[in-house]
Amino acid sequence: MNYSYVIVGAGLAGITMAERLAARHQKNILLIEKRNHIGGNVYDSYNEDGILIHNYGPHIFHTNNKEVFDYLSNFTEWIQYQHHVLSFVDGRLLPMPIGVETINRLYNLHLSVFEFAQFIEQQREKRTKIETSEDVALDKVGRDIYEKFFKNYTIKQWGTDPSELDTSVISRIPLRFNRDTRYFADQYQGMPRLGYTKMCENMLKSKHIHILLNTDYRDVLDGITYDTLIYTGPVDAFYQYKYGKLKYRSIDFKMETLDVASYQEAAVINYPNDYAFTRITEFKKLTGQTHAKTTIMKEYPCFKDEPYYPYPTKEWLAKYQQYEALMKKEKNVVFVGRLAEYKYYNMDAVVEKALKLAENL
Structure with a gap:
């Protein structure tokens, strides 16, 4: 069968692209997924x-x-x-993100919202250059709060010290100057209401969408005629690790x-x-x-073979840029999603990006 689009990966990015292209253009689409289910990590x-x-x-x-x-x-x-979310610190369960209630409970204080802002200002270790996640945290909340809430969590999460990580890691953690917990x-x-998988199933109901599960796209692509490939998998794998594996x-x-x-x-x-x-x-x-x-x-x-989070250090971002240079030269190949773009995305950002790409196609 001839397909207008072959989409590799049935996560939110691939599913959104498939739904929009099928609904708007009635194009035949083949969605290929290596796992035994749709939905990617929202399954x-x-x-x-x-x-x-x-x-x-x-x-x-x-x-x-x-x-x-x-x-x-x-x-x-x-x-x-x-x-x-609660965080277990010093034997107590404290609200996250850091806000008035967190600080009052942690230090047995009775700060108002205004006094909380003053307290944080006093705690800050102001940085003239913000180059790492540690810089972000120290500049934002100071050393004691950083060490109680963020430093060891980040070390566990990433397997390295925050001083080695890109600013984006801790920048995502909000600080609340109010009583909103x-x-x-x-x-x-x-x-x-019925779960993410059911939502994804509803997105793929079009008769124009054909799904292959338990399939490595490289095993079948040579036997398929298509116009455009939409790729949501790891970009280093797409290029057969030409510049080495990304972390x-x-x-x-x-x-x-x-x-x-x-x-x-x-x-x-x-x-x-x-x-x-x-x-x-x-x-x-x-x-x-x-x-x-x-x-x-x-x-x-x-560190295992199943990739979840792109590794946010300068070394690995630089290696990704080598692959990105190849991506920009591609014709009739579209890259989208966390693994293909080596970038952390929230769910809504993935859907937003996919909607815009589908509109342009």
């Missing part, structure tokens, strides 16, 4: 106890982009959900189902200084599911 499923879990770690939808929210709302209803302040927040951080997920209705106070609790894992997620507190048991997930960052 969720019911475990053997009937509890809905996020197989690749917690995914919380949040955005200020009305276009993205309205688009995804065509394929799912939403459960209203406001994400709260939600992790995200975006206008649109929620969880797909990615991976995660070992350890699931436990417990014979209790509730395990912890919040859906996600961070452990920056204790234990080998970075955080524990309790899925029922994300999804709102009622069940006599509960499933938790502990995350152990590691």
Whole structure:
């Protein structure tokens, strides 16, 4: 069969591209996925106890982009959900991100919002040059807060000191000059009522979209006629590691189902200084599911073959730029997504990028 588009990777980027191109242009599309399921890392499923879990770690939808929210709302209803994260520091569970309530509980203070701003200003170690994630944190909150909340968590997460990491890593962590203890302040927040996988299935219902699972695209591409290739996989693999493998951080997920209705106070609790894992997620507190048991997930960052996070150091960003130079020379090949662009994307940013690319195509 002839296809207008072959899309490699059935994560959010590939699925969004497929849906838009099929809906707007009625083009025949082949979507190829090496895993045995669609959805990429937002894939969720019911475990053997009937509890809905996020197989690749917690995914919380949040955005200020009305276009993205309205688009995804065509394929799912939403459960209203406001994400709260606690961090276990000095034997206490404290709200994240850092805000008035966090500091008051940590130091047994009674600061107002105005006094909190003054307190942070006094704590800061002002930097004239911001070159690393450590610089960002010290300039933003000072050494004590940095060491209690961020330094060891970042070391566990990335396997290296924040002084070796690009500024983007800690820059993503917000600081709240108010009493809002939600992790995200975006206008649109929620969880797909029937899960992310069902949302993705709804996006792929067009008769013009054909799906191949459990398939390496390189095994079948030579036998396919197509006009444009849309690639969402690792860019170094696309070029057969011409400049060597790019570095990615991976995660070992350890699931436990417990014979209790509730395990912890919040859906996600961070452990920056204790234990080998970075955080524990309790899925029922994300999804709102009622069940006599509960499933938790502990995350152990590691270096393994499954790529999750592009590695944010100058060395690896420079190596990616070598591949980027090749990408720019391609004709009839479109690169999109976290792995193809070697860039950390939130879900809404992935969808936004895919929508714009589909519009241009």
